[in-house]
Amino acid sequence: MAPVPVSPISVGHIDDVQELRKTIPSRIPQRFVRDGIERPRLFMTNPTPCKNIPVIDLSNLQKGSKDEFRAELLQLSASCEDWGFFQVINHGVNLSLVESLEKVAMEFFMLPLEEKQKYPMLPGTVQGYGQAFVFSEDQKLDWCNMFALGLEPHFIRNPNLWPTKPATFSETLEAYSREIRKLCKNLLKYIAIGLSLDENVFEDMFGAAVQAVRMNYYPACPRPDLVLGLSPHSDGSALTVLQQGKGSSVGLQIFKDNTWVPVQPIPNALVINIGDTIEVLTNGRYKSVEHRAVTHREKDRLSIVTFYAPSYDLEVGPMPELVDENEPCKYRRYNHGEYSKNYVTNKLRGKKALEFAKINTTN
Numbered sequence: 351m352a353p354v355p356v357s358p359i360s361v362g363h364i365d366d367v368q369e370l371r372k373t374i375p376s377r378i379p380q381r382f383v384r385d386g387i388e389r390p391r392l393f394m395t396n397p398t399p400c401k402n403i404p405v406i407d408l409s410n411l412q413k414g415s416k417d418e419f420r421a422e423l424l425q426l427s428a429s430c431e432d433w434g435f436f437q438v439i440n441h442g443v444n445l446s447l448v449e450s451l452e453k454v455a456m457e458f459f460m461l462p463l464e465e466k467q468k469y470p471m472l473p474g475t476v477q478g479y480g481q482a483f484v485f486s487e488d489q490k491l492d493w494c495n496m497f498a499l500g501l502e503p504h505f506i507r508n509p510n511l512w513p514t515k516p517a518t519f520s521e522t523l524e525a526y527s528r529e530i531r532k533l534c535k536n537l538l539k540y541i542a543i544g545l546s547l548d549e550n551v552f553e554d555m556f557g558a559a560v561q562a563v564r565m566n567y568y569p570a571c572p573r574p575d576l577v578l579g580l581s582p583h584s585d586g587s588a589l590t591v592l593q594q595g596k597g598s599s600v601g602l603q604i605f606k607d608n609t610w611v612p613v614q615p616i617p618n619a620l621v622i623n624i625g626d627t628i629e630v631l632t633n634g635r636y637k638s639v640e641h642r643a644v645t646h647r648e649k650d651r652l653s654i655v656t657f658y659a660p661s662y663d664l665e666v667g668p669m670p671e672l673v674d675e676n677e678p679c680k681y682r683r684y685n686h687g688e689y690s691k692n693y694v695t696n697k698l699r700g701k702k703a704l705e706f707a708k709i710n711t712t713n
């Protein structure tokens with residue numbers, strides 16, 4: 351008898367959160383219920399005054415006066431250093447494209463489960479529909495459905511992706527991804543200038559940059575105080591671009607000064623965050639900040655996230671210009687492909703992924 355292939359990863363049964371909502375709307379299976387300290391504290395009686403993440407106006411960098419340019423560049427550098435997050439306005443990404451992508455993404459999530467499961471996210475992979483980063487039966491699950499696609503190094507049109515809607519879905523995603531790519535290149539140029547580096551340093555270094563997109567759909571949850579939409583993590587990318595669905599609930603939170611700060615969406619803005627790769631390249635000057643998503647009792651939420659990263663061949667390590675006696679080298683050199691593999695073969699675990707690269711300085 352031929353041996354039955356056994357997957358080395360046993361993840362147990364994973365409930366689809368949208369189906370749970372339909373069948374038993376009030377039930378939250380135990381696998382979604384977080385332990386006490388992990389639970390989001392959503393109903394604080396006296397919340398700390400809300401700090402908002404900085405806003406960058408790209409048009410000031412692209413066509414502002416000298417003074418506007420200088421002020422915006424300072425604001426960009428400070429955002430990357432102090433927050434690792436900012437919202438960008440006047441970003442140049444076609445807004446009707448943004449809306450169209452949101453529409454096709456929602457159409458996808460509203461398909462019957464059997465349709466969506468034609469592109470299953472297999473255990474240990476981060477592509478397709480389902481839950482990513484699940485590696486064991488006792489791991490808590492996120493209140494989220496994901497649809498993730500790699501678009502590397504350039505978007506490859508795949509007619510099998512969504513057979514009933516190949517044209518709209520593929521074309522919209524392709525056009526959107528091209529614009530997001532342009533935005534990332536632009537932002538990296540200004541980030542380099544702000545660090546007093548050559549403006550092309552990242553583009554030249556990154557080679558054929560890898561781009562991946564993840565659509566996260568968070569259905570409303572009857573007990574948002576018990577679950578997380580997405581576990582705390584930092585992104586393995588160089589830069590991440592996040593678009594929140596129009597009318598979505600506030601869901602993204604970033605970990606700043608020991609508290610979880612909600613990101614209040616600004617209409618037509620995109621949220622940008624520094625990923626682990628830029629943290630390493632800048633020797634820790636720019637931070638890849640831990641973030642998570644929470645759910646809402648009545649409202650659902652969609653986020654569309656693009657990860658922009660160097661070619662897998664790149665050897666990554668702190669840039670010599672950012673290492674000196676005051677800022678000794680904090681990370682070792684490593685191959686970016688290996689880093690990515692390590693990232694996707696572990697569960698999301700705060701900033702732990704970066705330990706792969708950290709040099710232990712115990713003095």
Ligand SMILES: O=C(O)CCC(=O)C(=O)O
Nearest residue numbers: 564566601602643653655
């Ligand atoms: O949905 C969100 O706001 C967070 C998404 C995110 O952090 C991710 O997909 O990496």
Ligand SMILES: [Fe+2]
Nearest residue numbers: 583584585641
């Ligand atoms: Fe993220």
